[in-house]
Amino acid sequence: MAKKRGGFExxxxxxxxxxxASMADIAFLLLIFFMVSTTxxxxxxxxxxxxxxxxxxxxxxxxxxxxxxWIEPSGDVYINxxxxxxxxxxxxxxxLYRESDRRLLVSLRGDRDVPYRFINSVTxxxxxxxxxxxxxxxDLESRLTRERR
Amino acid sequence: xxxxxxxxxxxxxxxxASMADIAFLLLIFFLTTTVxxxxxGLPIVLPEASAIEQAVSQKNIIHxxxxxxxxxxxxxxxxxxxxxxxxxxxxxxxxxxxxxxxSIIAAVKTDPDSPYRxxxxxxxxxxxxxxxRISLQLWER
Numbered sequence: 087m088a089k090k091r092g093g094f095e096x097x098x099x100x101x102x103x104x105x106x107a108s109m110a111d112i113a114f115l116l117l118i119f120f121m122v123s124t125t126x127x128x129x130x131x132x133x134x135x136x137x138x139x140x141x142x143x144x145x146x147x148x149x150x151x152x153x154x155x156w157i158e159p160s161g162d163v164y165i166n167x168x169x170x171x172x173x174x175x176x177x178x179x180x181x182l183y184r185e186s187d188r189r190l191l192v193s194l195r196g197d198r199d200v201p202y203r204f205i206n207s208v209t210x211x212x213x214x215x216x217x218x219x220x221x222x223x224x225d226l227e228s229r230l231t232r233e234r235r
Numbered sequence: 236x237x238x239x240x241x242x243x244x245x246x247x248x249x250x251x252a253s254m255a256d257i258a259f260l261l262l263i264f265f266l267t268t269t270v271x272x273x274x275x276g277l278p279i280v281l282p283e284a285s286a287i288e289q290a291v292s293q294k295n296i297i298h299x300x301x302x303x304x305x306x307x308x309x310x311x312x313x314x315x316x317x318x319x320x321x322x323x324x325x326x327x328x329x330x331x332x333x334x335x336x337x338s339i340i341a342a343v344k345t346d347p348d349s350p351y352r353x354x355x356x357x358x359x360x361x362x363x364x365x366x367x368r369i370s371l372q373l374w375e376r
Binding site: 124139140220 | 258348363
């Protein structure tokens with residue numbers, strides 16, 4: 087009897103609502119995860135003004151395969167925050183090139199006023215290290231903002 | 236008595252119902268505001284150190300001589316005739332040259348004391364003209 091009567095009145099005990107009490111915890115966990123896992127390049131930015139070019143392309147390459155080579159207007163070369171004498175650039179790049187499984191892409195970041203002889207010396211050094219894939223870092227120049235030259 | 240029994244109607248708990256919303260707002264804010272420095276530039280592949288120097292017929296070369304003040308002179312292989320050009324003309328000239336001779340090599344020779352940006356201006360024009368065969372050299376006189 088009791089069974090029969092209860093048949094209609096029985097209610098599902100499962101809650102029909104999604105529990106939201108722990109939502110905040112999940113969100114904060116995600117937040118903390120992203121904050122911790124974001125690694126920034128440990129390199130001091132050098133304040134150079136790069137040349138501008140209309141043909142500037144976005145480079146699709148994994149960040150860890152990209153090596154920045156900074157060339158100051160005075161001709162000083164910096165790699166990973168260390169000043170490298172010009173004739174040692176090849177020796178410094180070679181192990182990095184091997185480490186990257188020969189996929190190293192060199193970003194040549196020269197100031198727009200660097201005398202060309204220094205750029206040429208750097209590219210010669212890179213060639214000696216076999217790092218032949220390079221790109222000259224430039225800022226995009228739109229037709230509208232194009233300076234008169 | 237009535238005074239003693241009265242309870243404060245202000246809840247003594249911090250409302251946590253909107254905590255999730257706050258957290259997600261923060262999350263979305265950081266996701267959208269984080270800009271990664273993008274890598275951009277003019278790509279070029281340097282010749283390998285072991286590459287043997289090949290003699291190239293002069294008629295397959297067009298020289299772009301970049302002078303110290305940024306002036307550009309074109310010297311065509313065979314004739315040795317020189318022509319002063321503006322940067323804006325280079326793209327058109329190069330397209331023309333490629334159409335005439337697809338295996339033409341653009342040799343950019345830059346004065347050692349010329350600022351780097353002048354070379355980039357020429358390289359920019361050449362890449363806009365879809366030149367594939369570009370050689371970068373120091374102009375030693």
